[in-house]
Amino acid sequence: MTVHFIGAGPGAADLITVRGLSLLRRCPVVLYAGSLVSEALVAESLADARRIDTASLTLEAIIALMAEAHARGEDVARLHSGDPSLYGAIAEQKRRLDAHAIPYTITPGVPAFAAAAAALATELTLPEISQTVILTRTAVRTAPMPPGEDLVTLGQSRATLVVHLSINNLAAVVGDLTPLYGAECPVAVVYRASWPEERIVRGTLATIRDQVKTLGLTRSAVIMVGAVLGHKNFPDSRLYAPDHSHCLRAAHTPCSL
Numbered sequence: 001m002t003v004h005f006i007g008a009g010p011g012a013a014d015l016i017t018v019r020g021l022s023l024l025r026r027c028p029v030v031l032y033a034g035s036l037v038s039e040a041l042v043a044e045s046l047a048d049a050r051r052i053d054t055a056s057l058t059l060e061a062i063i064a065l066m067a068e069a070h071a072r073g074e075d076v077a078r079l080h081s082g083d084p085s086l087y088g089a090i091a092e093q094k095r096r097l098d099a100h101a102i103p104y105t106i107t108p109g110v111p112a113f114a115a116a117a118a119a120l121a122t123e124l125t126l127p128e129i130s131q132t133v134i135l136t137r138t139a140v141r142t143a144p145m146p147p148g149e150d151l152v153t154l155g156q157s158r159a160t161l162v163v164h165l166s167i168n169n170l171a172a173v174v175g176d177l178t179p180l181y182g183a184e185c186p187v188a189v190v191y192r193a194s195w196p197e198e199r200i201v202r203g204t205l206a207t208i209r210d211q212v213k214t215l216g217l218t219r220s221a222v223i224m225v226g227a228v229l230g231h232k233n234f235p236d237s238r239l240y241a242p243d244h245s246h247c248l249r250a251a252h253t254p255c256s257l
Contacts, residue, residue, distance in 0.1 A: 001070045003102060005090050007109015008032070008079040012194035013040035015115065020107045027077035029069045031062060036081035036220075038195075045077065063096045070102045083111040086135060087164060113162045116190035116222040119200055124160045125232045128228050129183040132159035138166040138173060160226035167191075167221040170209050177225055178205045186230035191221040202229075 004023045009015035016024070021044060023028065030045045034053035042051055051233070054062050063123045080088045084106055099105050113135060117124050124133045134154050139145050142165065154161065155177050165174055167189065183206040191199040203211045205225070212221075 001073050001074055001102070003066050003070075003076045003078055003097060003104040005078045005080060005088075005093075007083040007088075007107060007111075008037045008041055008081055009110040010038075010082055010112045010115035010194045011038055011192060011198075012115075013038045013044070015110045015194055016041060017107060017109060020109060023075075023107060024079070024166060025079045026037040027075045029065070029074050029076045030079065031065060031076060032079035033081065035195060037079045042079070044212055059096075059187050063093065063100070066093075066097065066102060067100055068231045071141060072098070080109070081112070083109045086111055087137065096175065111194055112164070112222050113224075115193035116162075116188075116224065119190050119198060120202075120224070120229070122188075122224075124224075124226075124228055126228045126231060127134050127237050129231050129234050130158075130160045132157060133162060134159050135162050137164045138169045140166065140169045152180070155205050158227075160228050161224070163223040165238070166220060166223060167212065167217055170212055170223065173223060173225075174205050174209050181205060181225060184238070185225060185227065188210050188224045189217065189221050190224070191215075193222060 001165050006020040006023055024045050028046060028049050030042060030049050030051045031054050032042055033055045045051060052065060066076055083170055084090045125131050136154055151173060158181060181202060185205050187203050187205055187208040189201040189212055201211050
């Protein structure tokens with residue numbers, strides 16, 4: 001028996017990996033957070049699968065369900081929104097499974113920030129504009145941020161920032177970043193990326209708070225901050241330049257017309 005931690009993707013039922021879907025379709029027990037995982041995706045499991053919404057359960061109750069399945073010799077599909085490696089809360093589950101000698105696997109998924117970037121039709125790294133993406137969050141009701149990982153410190157890089165789990169802390173995000181990025185720095189907020197109710201709000205550090213407040217967005221949103229969101233005059237990548245060579249292509253001299 002194995003517990004399979006599966007990245008369920010950002011929301012749309014067809015944004016799960018082939019491997020993840022294959023595992024889901026053969027596990028007799030399915031554990032998922034109903035507020036974050038699409039019911040259409042859960043419906044892809046076996047018709048007689050035991051499907052349990054864990055949104056209201058404690059960690060110990062979830063582990064108990066896994067242990068019970070283990071005792072019955074049943075595989076478990078543990079669906080996590082996005083990709084399990086990012087704010088997936090799987091580390092503490094793994095620790096307890098190790099203590100129970102229950103085996104597990106991890107299948108990656110499409111993270112919310114990637115779905116948000118796709119919705120914006122935006123590349124988060126542009127030549128000579130930004131080559132670094134920082135994935136972070138702020139402390140609201142969750143654990144405090146470790147020393148040196150506050151927005152004021154991270155923002156000094158002026159890299160593309162992707163701020164998770166912080167829409168209710170937007171005033172602090174704007175306050176911390178405006179002195180570093182400037183009031184006119186582009187900002188995008190993507191609410192429930194890839195879901196049918198997806199909403200995109202584009203603005204600047206000066207305007208975004210009022211825009212989001214007007215729409216009443218209070219959860220399930222990704223905040224993106226950086227020059228790449230509004231920059232159109234950037235140089236082409238050198239990757240495809242005729243005079244750029246690499247192990248798969250020799251440099252070419254441009255033909256004269």
